[in-house]
Amino acid sequence: MKPERIIMGIDPGTNFMGYGLIKVEGTRLQLLTLGVVKLNKLDDHALKLQKIFKRTLSLIEEYHPDEMAIEAQFFGKNVQSMLKLGRAQGVAIAAALSRDIPYMEYEPRRIKKAVTGNGAASKEQVAGMLEYLVGLKAENEMLDATDAVATAVCHYLQKNISAEGQHHSGWKSFIKSNPHRKL
Numbered sequence: 001m002k003p004e005r006i007i008m009g010i011d012p013g014t015n016f017m018g019y020g021l022i023k024v025e026g027t028r029l030q031l032l033t034l035g036v037v038k039l040n041k042l043d044d045h046a047l048k049l050q051k052i053f054k055r056t057l058s059l060i061e062e063y064h065p066d067e068m069a070i071e072a073q074f075f076g077k078n079v080q081s082m083l084k085l086g087r088a089q090g091v092a093i094a095a096a097l098s099r100d101i102p103y104m105e106y107e108p109r110r111i112k113k114a115v116t117g118n119g120a121a122s123k124e125q126v127a128g129m130l131e132y133l134v135g136l137k138a139e140n141e142m143l144d145a146t147d148a149v150a151t152a153v154c155h156y157l158q159k160n161i162s163a164e165g166q167h168h169s170g171w172k173s174f175i176k177s178n179p180h181r182k183l
Helices: 045-063 079-097 108-116 123-134 140-164 171-177
Strands: 004-011 016-025 028-038 067-071 103-106
Touching: 004 045, 004 079, 004 140, 016 045, 016 140, 028 045, 028 123, 028 140, 045 079, 067 079, 067 140, 079 103, 103 108, 103 140, 108 123, 108 140, 123 140
Parallel strands: 004 067, 067 103
Antiparallel strands: 004 016, 016 028
């Protein structure tokens, strides 16, 4: 595994797409950027998809991520909403694949569990843990971006846990068995 890499996290949506990029140096995480692409004022779904694709490509061209982590869609009752969300996710994935960037999908509960130790954590709890992990100062209008950063952090943690063969029951266990790590 490269000692330094950049992970792009995406929280896809048809009204708001959150993004966040983190830099990994050894075991140190650094927030590079985060933001929200506002799509809610566009009426045409095709224009929304185009904007998602173009913004994802511009982030790739600016930050040169090594990997992308994307929040997987959850199952809802509204089939049309799920289809639109799936298209938004697919367009972001297509942008990454067009530049040969591998991607991984994570379910929302898995992301929350990886970041906070609780799969049912609130957005505020996730943001609080991200403040500790990457120095994120979350604001309410940036919660979609916070979810994207959490997705990138989840990807980092999942890869490191599987690479090291370590499993922890929560953050206290992780910190206790890794006092030398600097987050």
